Amino acid sequence: MAVAKGPPLSPKAHALVDFLKERGLDAILVGGFVRDFLRLGTVGNDLDFEVHGDLAPWPKAPREFAEKKEADESIELSFGVYRLRFGDLSMELAPARREEFDGRSGHKSFKAHLTGDYRFEESFKRRDFTVNAIGYDYGKNRWIDPFGGLSDLRRGILHPVGPDFIFDPVRYVRAARFASRETSLSFSPKLKEVLSEMDLSTLSGRSFFSELFKSLDVPLFFRLCQSYNSTLPRQARDLAHILEKCSIKTFQNIDHLRYEYFRLGGKGSCFTPPFVHDKKWKNNFFKTLSSCSVAKWRELLKLTYEDFKKCPEALDYFSLFQSFSRFKPRYSFLREDHQRIFDDFNSMLKSPSLSMDERPHRERGIYRLYSLGQSFL
Numbered sequence: 001m002a003v004a005k006g007p008p009l010s011p012k013a014h015a016l017v018d019f020l021k022e023r024g025l026d027a028i029l030v031g032g033f034v035r036d037f038l039r040l041g042t043v044g045n046d047l048d049f050e051v052h053g054d055l056a057p058w059p060k061a062p063r064e065f066a067e068k069k070e071a072d073e074s075i076e077l078s079f080g081v082y083r084l085r086f087g088d089l090s091m092e093l094a095p096a097r098r099e100e101f102d103g104r105s106g107h108k109s110f111k112a113h114l115t116g117d118y119r120f121e122e123s124f125k126r127r128d129f130t131v132n133a134i135g136y137d138y139g140k141n142r143w144i145d146p147f148g149g150l151s152d153l154r155r156g157i158l159h160p161v162g163p164d165f166i167f168d169p170v171r172y173v174r175a176a177r178f179a180s181r182e183t184s185l186s187f188s189p190k191l192k193e194v195l196s197e198m199d200l201s202t203l204s205g206r207s208f209f210s211e212l213f214k215s216l217d218v219p220l221f222f223r224l225c226q227s228y229n230s231t232l233p234r235q236a237r238d239l240a241h242i243l244e245k246c247s248i249k250t251f252q253n254i255d256h257l258r259y260e261y262f263r264l265g266g267k268g269s270c271f272t273p274p275f276v277h278d279k280k281w282k283n284n285f286f287k288t289l290s291s292c293s294v295a296k297w298r299e300l301l302k303l304t305y306e307d308f309k310k311c312p313e314a315l316d317y318f319s320l321f322q323s324f325s326r327f328k329p330r331y332s333f334l335r336e337d338h339q340r341i342f343d344d345f346n347s348m349l350k351s352p353s354l355s356m357d358e359r360p361h362r363e364r365g366i367y368r369l370y371s372l373g374q375s376f377l
Contacts, residue, residue, distance in 0.1 A: 006136040006143070007037040012069065012086050013047055016093075017138050019065050025053040025116070027093065028144060030124070030135040038134065039153055039182075047091045050123060050135065055095055055116040062093050079112045096123040101167040110167070121146045125162045128171045129178070131185075133161050152188075159188040166194050169203040172232075173211040176224035180217040195228040208236055209254060218251055219244050235270045242266040301370070308370050 007029060009017065017027045031048035051058070062082035066074035073085035081094045096118045101110040120135065124144075127133040130152045135144035143150070152159050158178060165171055172195055179185055187195070215221040222244035225232055232240070242264050243257075251257045261270065300314050308314050 006138060006141065007034060008043060009047075009138070010089060012089055013091060014138075015069065016049075016065055016084075016091060019068075020051065020061060021139055023057045023061050025051050025055075025057065025061060026137060026139050027051055028120075028135040028137050030144075031127070031132050034134050034136060035131050035149075035153065038150070039131075045088045045090060047089075049091065049093050050096055051093055051116065052096050052118070052123075053116045055114065058095055058116075080114055097126065098122050099126040099164065101164050110164075120144050125164070127161050128165065128168075128174060130159045130161055131157075156184050156186060157188050158185050158191055160191050160194055166198055169198060169200045170207045170211070172198050172200055172229065173203065173208055173225060176221050177211040177215045179224055180215045180221040183217075183220075192228060198229055198231070200229055200231040200233065203233055203236070205233075205235065208233075209257075212257075213251060215250070217249050219246055219249070238266070238270050305367065305370050309367070314370075 009029075020027045027049040028051075029047060030050050033044050033047050036042045036044060059076060059080060059082060062084065063074065065071075066082075066084050069086065071084045071086055073083070075083045077083060077092075079094065079097055081092060084091045084093070095114045096116055097112045097114045098118060099110040099112055124133040124135065124146050130147045130149040132149070133145075133147050134149040134153070136142075137144060147161050158175060160171075175187065175191065175195060179187065212218065212221060222240035225236065226240050226244070239257075239261060242261055243266075246260055246264060248260055251260070296313065297317055300308060300311060300317065303311065303314075
């Protein structure tokens with residue numbers, strides 16, 4: 001593994017590093033971008049920088065850069081973190097911080113202490129695995145490796161950075177996701193010990209599914225989730241019991257997951273609150289609904305199927321159809337035009353060619369929506 005030179009940066013990322021340097025700030029590249037460059041030789045589009053130095057210009061500096069370079073997106077997150085997006089390039093800037101956990105299990109059960117003069121042994125300690133705690137300083141052209149991540153990367157070892165790893169249940173499923181994506185990475189004895197001692201009762205469904213959908217081998221992900229700890233939430237254990245035996249390696253979304261779960265004989269309340277939250281669905285539902293009309297719906301159904309499935313507007317109606325079949329929304333304040341769309345959907349759902357118990361994944365679902373819609377023109 002050659003590590004003489006740092007990962008190559010795009011012109012925009014280089015401009016960001018130089019912009020911050022002029023303001024007395026050092027942007028240290030760290031995390032998955034660095035790990036994948038060292039391990040696989042790949043250069044991704046998601047960059048994480050930890051910012052050191054005098055934080056007096058913060059958060060003004062990233063705002064100025066976003067305005068000067070006309071960023072497509074500029075978002076301020078928790079703990080002074082800024083996310084900038086330029087097309088496919090995403091850059092996240094986090095002021096150096098130390099996390100002090102309160103002894104309870106929880107993804108956010110800590111206090112954050114921000115200061116630009118932390119030593120890397122302190123600020124990198126908040127990261128999960130040693131292979132993700134490797135940084136590169138472009139100002140001094142040097143690698144930063146306070147926890148032996150380069151050595152662990154060479155040996156294919158996944159090892160926790162520090163003792164606080166045990167308090168964050170998300171790191172449990174993150175370990176399973178890493179191992180399911182990189183089968184040549186093995187857990188260190190210390191990591192296995194920590195995983196077995198973690199309290200997973202506070203693990204949220206949102207975090208669980210977020211890591212699951214990033215996995216490249218879902219059955220392996222589920223097997224790993226069940227292997228080391230018995231406090232995994234009941235809904236996750238029920239899912240794992242059924243889906244660790246499925247033949248599908250990746251799932252696109254929760255609808256695809258639901259479909260396969262029920263097809264394999266799964267039962268129960270794995271997809272109900274509080275493990276699965278519906279707030280995001282409701283927001284998306286109303287946003288999509290606002291742009292739909294009966295006239296547009298009928299016009300789309302006159303297209304050929306090949307044109308229909310490529311049309312962004314058709315995907316909006318598919319989203320509504322999926323939402324209606326799953327939740328059967330009954331809103332008395334729906335516009336008359338929208339109510340007529342749902343009358344169409346309700347008629348289609350009663351068709352014998354579509355079972356209400358099925359949760360078709362995207363391609364199969366779009367085809368069924370189109371075929372059923374044709375019969376109701």
